[in-house]
Amino acid sequence: MEAKEGMEYPELQGAVAAATPGFSGLRQSSTKPVWTLLEEAAQMKTEGNAFYRERNIRSAIGRYHRALLILRGLDSDVMSVKGFGPETPALTPEQQDSLRNTQVDCYNNLAVSYAPCLLQRQSVDYTRVREYSLRVLQWRPGDVKALYRAGVATLEMGDAQTAKQYLTQACRGQPNDANVRKHLQKVEEKLNRELQKEKAMYRGMFSSGLKSSSTEGIDQTNRAGV
Incomplete structure (x- = not known):
């Protein structure tokens, strides 16, 4: 099943909103340079890691999903089938590596956020x-x-x-x-x-x-x- 960066679970939309003031639940179009967006996403991931170390899991999850939402508009694999939907900017190999590295780290961290040994939850959504x-x-x-x-x-x-x-x-x-x-x-x-x-x-x-x-x-x- 394709993950949709927090929108497939309503409570996670709340986590994203709590983590990022002004977040409306919908990705707004951006004219920012690619590197600026990549840096913003990396910063969100770093903030998520800090929240995670403090065991503020809800805020950490919100930051990771916000990072993925920022990257969504740069990722041609995620955005749309060719010929439909908004165009994604052409990325250099270095930018593509940065995009994938942040995405992989965020998804790995999200998976860890639901691991019982770390959250000590009674029930886990495997x-x-x-x-x-x-x-x-x-x-x-x-x-x-x-x-x-x-x-x-x-x-x-x-x-x-x-x-x-x-x-x-x-x-x-x-x-x-x-x-x-x-x-x-x-x-x-x-x-x-x-x-x-x-x-x-x-x-x-x-x-x-x-x-x-x-x-x-x-x-x-x-x-x-x-």
Whole structure:
């Protein structure tokens, strides 16, 4: 699913508004130079990091989403299909790198903001953690942190097979990471339990079939002897 920089969740729009006075919820067109917009987005990310370190998570989330909204107007991949919607400025390779680096950092930080070990939440929205992590992987397929978070979130959402793919890739990138190995082991255990349950189900079906066939054979024998 495509993330929409905070607009897909109404409460996050409130976080963005709280973090940036005067924010209306809609991206206003800007005639600012590209580098100015890139610097503004980087500044928002830096402020978000500062709020995060203070455990002011709501303000941190607002800053990260505001940074992504600023960058949205520069990103041709996000804005529109070719030939429709507003034109995006042509970026130099250096500007494109700056854009992607800030986007990746913001999405990684958003994913971390929903991680239970840091927020100590009773309930965690793993859908968001997975969504933001997959957005990072769209641009950086080998990002170990995003692979790890996508794997943990996918496991918690009940898809152990897909979680194994993410965590196996993360383990290749960081083979000595204890957290990655621990969750990969949890995936293997879950898959093994599911396999054993499936085998038991088929054994039960097979036994029932044999018993039914045996009963029918006895009945036919008894009728033949009458």
